[in-house]
Amino acid sequence: xKKDVLNRSLNSENDKLTAGSPTVSMDGKxxxxxxxxxxxxxxRPLGGLIFRNALPAVASMLFMAFYHxxxxxxxxxxxxxEALASVNILYPIMALFIGLAAMVGVGGNARVAVLQxxxxxxxxxxxxxxxxxxxVLLGIVGSLVTVLxxxxxLAILGTSSSASxxxxxxxxxxxxxxxxxxxxxxxxxEQTVRNDGRPNLATGVMMAMALLNIILDYxxxxxxxxxxxxxxxATGLSQSLGALIFLAYFLYKxxxxxxxxxxxxxxxxxxxxxxxxxxxxxxxxxxxxxxxxTFLFNRALLSHLGSxxxxxxxLVQYLLMFxxxxxxxxxxxxxxxxxxxxxxxxxxxxxxxxxxxxxxSALLGVFFFILLRWQAPAMVNLFIPxxxxxxxxxxxxxxxISWSLLIMPVGIISSMFFTALERAGSSLLVALSxxxxxxxxxxxxxxxxxxxxGIWITPxxxxxxxxxxxxxxxxxxxxxxxxxAVLQxxxPLAQAE
Numbered sequence: 001x002k003k004d005v006l007n008r009s010l011n012s013e014n015d016k017l018t019a020g021s022p023t024v025s026m027d028g029k030x031x032x033x034x035x036x037x038x039x040x041x042x043x044r045p046l047g048g049l050i051f052r053n054a055l056p057a058v059a060s061m062l063f064m065a066f067y068h069x070x071x072x073x074x075x076x077x078x079x080x081x082e083a084l085a086s087v088n089i090l091y092p093i094m095a096l097f098i099g100l101a102a103m104v105g106v107g108g109n110a111r112v113a114v115l116q117x118x119x120x121x122x123x124x125x126x127x128x129x130x131x132x133x134x135x136v137l138l139g140i141v142g143s144l145v146t147v148l149x150x151x152x153x154l155a156i157l158g159t160s161s162s163a164s165x166x167x168x169x170x171x172x173x174x175x176x177x178x179x180x181x182x183x184x185x186x187x188x189x190e191q192t193v194r195n196d197g198r199p200n201l202a203t204g205v206m207m208a209m210a211l212l213n214i215i216l217d218y219x220x221x222x223x224x225x226x227x228x229x230x231x232x233x234a235t236g237l238s239q240s241l242g243a244l245i246f247l248a249y250f251l252y253k254x255x256x257x258x259x260x261x262x263x264x265x266x267x268x269x270x271x272x273x274x275x276x277x278x279x280x281x282x283x284x285x286x287x288x289x290x291x292x293x294t295f296l297f298n299r300a301l302l303s304h305l306g307s308x309x310x311x312x313x314x315l316v317q318y319l320l321m322f323x324x325x326x327x328x329x330x331x332x333x334x335x336x337x338x339x340x341x342x343x344x345x346x347x348x349x350x351x352x353x354x355x356x357x358x359x360x361s362a363l364l365g366v367f368f369f370i371l372l373r374w375q376a377p378a379m380v381n382l383f384i385p386x387x388x389x390x391x392x393x394x395x396x397x398x399x400x401i402s403w404s405l406l407i408m409p410v411g412i413i414s415s416m417f418f419t420a421l422e423r424a425g426s427s428l429l430v431a432l433s434x435x436x437x438x439x440x441x442x443x444x445x446x447x448x449x450x451x452x453x454g455i456w457i458t459p460x461x462x463x464x465x466x467x468x469x470x471x472x473x474x475x476x477x478x479x480x481x482x483x484x485a486v487l488q489x490x491x492p493l494a495q496a497e
Contacts, residue, residue, distance in 0.1 A: 035116065035121065035259050035260050036197065036259070036260070037116075037195075037196055037197025037198075037260050037261075037336075038116055038117065038119070038260075038340060040197060041117065041197070041336055041337055041340035041341065042117065042340055042341060042344050042346065042349075046337070046349060046352045046353055046356060047356065049337055050333075050334055050337060050353060050356055050357070052199065053194065053199050053333040053334060053336065053337060054329065054330045054333035054334050054357075055199075055333070056194075056199035056200050056202065056203035056333065057194065057199060057202075057203065057329040057330070057332045057333030058325075058326050058329035058330060058333065059203050059207070059329070060190070060202060060203040060206040060207065060329065061325035061326065061328055061329035061332070062322065062325060062326065062329070063203075063206060063207045063210040063211075064206060064210055064325065065321045065322050065325040066210060066214075066322075067209075067210035067211075067213045067214050068318070068321060069318055069321065069322075070214045070217065071213065071214070071217050071231055071234070071235070072084060072087075072314075072315075072318050072383060073382060073383055074217050074218060074221050074222075074231070075087070075217075075221065075228065075231050076383045077383075077385075078221045078222065079168070079221075079227065079228060080387070083168055083228050084311050084314050084315070084383075085165060085307050085310040085311045085314060086165050086168035086169040086172060086228060087169075087172060087228075087231075087314070089157050089165065089169050089298060089310065090157065090169050090172060090173055091290075091291060091294045092157060092291035092292065092294055092295040092298075093153050093156075093157065093173075093291070094291070095287045095288060095290050095291025095292075095294070096287075096288055096291060097138070097142045097180065097184075098187075098287045098291075099283065099284040099285070099286070099287030099288045099291070100138050100142075100284060101135065101138060101183075101184040101187050101188070102187070102280060102283035102284055102286070102287050103276070103277060103280035103281060103283055103284035104131055104134045104135055104138060104184075104188065104276060104280060105131065105135065105184075105187050105188035105191060105280070105283075106191070106279075106280045106283040106419060107275070107276040107277060107278070107279035107280020107281070107283065107419070107424075108127060108128070108130070108131030108134070108188065108276045108280065109131070109188070109191045109192055109195055109335070110279050110280075110335065110339050110419055110420055110422060111127055111272065111275050111276055111279060111422070112124045112127050112128050112131070112192070112195055112261065113195045113335065113336050113339030113340055113343070113420075114339045114340075114342060114343035114422060115127065115343065116195065116261070116339075116340060116343065117339060117340035117341060117342065117343025117344045118343040118344060119344075122264070123267075123268065124261065125261065125262050125263065125264030126264045126265060126266065126267030126268050126272075127267070127268045127272050127276075128192060128261060128262075128263055128264060129263050129264045129265050129266040129267065130266040130267060130268050130272060130273070130276075131188060131192075131276065132185065132188065132189075132263060132266075133266045134276075135181070135184045135185050135187075135188045136181055136184075136185070138181075138184055139180040139181025139182070139183070139184045139185070140180075140181060142177070142180040142184075143177045143178060143180045143181070146173065146174075146177040146180075147177065150170070150173070150174065153173070154166055154169060154170055154173075157169070157295070165307065168227070168228045171227065171228050171229045171232070172228045172229065172231065172232045173232075174229075175229040175232035175233050175236070176232040176233075176235065176236055178236065179235070179236030179237070179239065179240055182236075182239055182240035182243040182244075183235075183236070183239045183240075183243075185243040185246070185247070186209075186239050186240075186242045186243035186246065189243065189246035189247065189250070190202050190205070190206060190242075190246065191332060191335070192246075192250075192261060193205075193246060193249065194332070194333065194335075194336055195261060195335075195336045195339075196260050196261040197260065197336075198249075199333060201249065202246075205242050205245050205246060206242065208242070209238045209239060209241065209242035210238070212237075212238040212241065213234050213235060213238035213239075216230075216233070216234035216237060216238060217230070217231055217234045219234075220233055220234055250262060250263045251263075275422070278424045279419060279422050279424045279427075280419070280424075281424050281427075281428050282415055282418070282419055282424060282427035282428040282430070282431040282432075283415075283419065283427075283431070285428055285431055285432055285435075285436070286415065286431035286432075286435050289431065289432060289435035289436035289439075290435055292436065293435065293436060293439045293440070293443070296439070296440065296443050297313055297443065297455065297458075298310050298313075300443055300447055300455050301313055301455065304447065304451060304452055304455065305393065305452060308389060308390050308393060309393065309452075309455075311390055311394075312390055312393040312394040312397050313397065315380060315383055315390075315394045316394060316397045316398050316401055318383070319372060319376065319379055319380070319398055319402075320372075320401070320402075320404075320405070322368070323364070323365070323368035323372070323405055323408075324408060324412070326361075326364060326368070327361050327364070327365075327408065327409045327412040327413060328412055328416075330357055330360065330361055330413065331357070331412055331413050331415075331416035331417070332416065334353055334357055334416075334420075335416055335419075335420045337349075337353050338350055338353055338354075338417060338420035338421060339420045339421070339422075341353070342420065342421045342422070347481050347484075350421065351478070351481070354413075354417055354474075357413050357417070358409070358410065358413055361409030361410075361412075361413050362409055362410070364409065365405050365406050365407070365408060365409045366406060368405050369402060369403070369405040369406050372398065372402045372405065373399075373402055376395055376398045376399075376402070377391075377395060380394045380395060380398070396452075396456070397455075397456045400453070400456040400457060400460065401456055401459050401460060403460050404459050404460045404463040404464075407463045407464055407467050408463050410466075410467050410470055410471075411430055411433075411434040411463060411466050411467065411470055414427075414430050414470045414473070414474060415427050415430040415431050415434075418430065418473070418477075421477075423477070426473045426477065429469060429473065430466065430469060430470050430473065433462075433465065433466040433469040433470075434462055434463055434465075434466030435462075437462075438461060438462035438465040438466060439458055439459070439462040441461075441462075442454075442457065442458030442459075442461045442462055443455070443458050446458055446461070
């Protein structure tokens with residue numbers, strides 16, 4: 001039964017790809033059925049397709065995590081825990097710009113992939129041009145705001161409590177802001193290249209960028225002794241180079257009139273802007289929520305433990321980074337599969353992709369939990385070997401927060417799943433549940449009850465509570481999809497799966 005339904009869906013889609021009127025691109029040279037990436041996303045077996053697209057994305061995210069960790073190790077060893085705290089202090093304001101970039105990039109790329117799946121190549125190219133234009137404008141505005149409100153930004157973040165903390169945070173921010181536009185473009189274009197069926201190219205560029213960042217970090221921090229500004233400069237230069245490579249890739253496709261995604265004249269009108277903003281709203285609020293909760297965590301930690309507490313919390317985030325980016329990489333790599341098949345109306349393949357992602361990520365969560373509990377002391381000492389008090393504090397935090405690894409994958413995968421299907425409301429609810437609502441509740445209640453321990457319990461509480469919200473939303477989507485299939489005269493998906 002399952003095989004028959006799936007074969008009928010795929011045969012129907014193959015008919016669309018090989019017969020009928022072609023959907024011609026803006027320049028009239030490329031029809032939708034000539035796009036090999038589209039055909040692959042809609043017809044290849046799901047297991048191999050997920051592996052082919054998710055593995056490069058995971059590798060890319062791991063290299064990014066590795067460079068962030070290497071950056072933190074070099075900053076910690078060169079400048080001490082307060083330098084790490086200064087970067088973490090800046091995260092709330094950076095999260096605002098990252099959230100806007102995510103709204104444009106994630107929401108825009110999901111729209112582009114859905115249009116590609118539906119065979120609307122010309123519209124997809126116009127939306128891509130619109131997304132890139134929005135990214136450039138966002139980077140320019142972000143840089144101007146940083147320059148005009150520089151002192152106020154530092155004051156709002158609470159750096160006035162320490163002159164050295166304020167100085168280092170200011171040096172980092174003032175060095176990084178000229179690169180905002182390129183940093184936004186590389187965020188957008190990496191996923192666009194994956195949508196174009198080139199996951200290995202996207203991963204190769206990101207790996208090269210990460211390696212360059214590490215090399216520049218070492219040069220700027222040690223031989224040149226540039227301080228925290230050197231770390232910011234290394235990040236800005238390496239990410240700018242990556243963005244230029246991605247732009248060159250699409251420029252080459254434009255010049256050669258190659259099939260698939262190309263950057264077209266910005267278009268789509270208000271309806272496209274609304275869809276991009278609405279579909280990317282969960283990523284925006286997720287990032288803003290992360291910035292707000294980091295701000296709240298920093299305030300609570302400064303109150304209970306001082307700057308050592310902020311440094312310890314930052315170190316725990318680095319310890320969790322490798323595992324969380326694997327889950328993010330899996331969701332990013334699978335987004336084109338979900339969006340293309342959703343656009344083409346192949347709901348059974350959408351469900352099959354989700355099942356495989358949830359199962360694989362849950363197994364990996366158990367693995368990472370065991371690894372972190374086993375290797376946490378060695379990892380922490382790698383960052384700050386000469387600060388035993390901060391090391392001890394970090395290990396106490398990690399012993400509690402590490403439990404969240406067992407449930408974290410569900411929220412990460414589900415949020416991107418709903419975004420890929422342009423169900424922005426569900427994606428936003430998942431993001432706000434795990435990133436803001438339950439975190440604020442935890443930070444409001446638990447520290448007053450259990451002090452330091454209450455702070456460390458909060459991330460575990462928020463992830464656990466969000467799982468129940470996520471389970472309800474997935475169940476509701478499943479019921480709605482089956483009902484829609486029945487109304488259209490198809491066999492229920494429960495039987496098909």
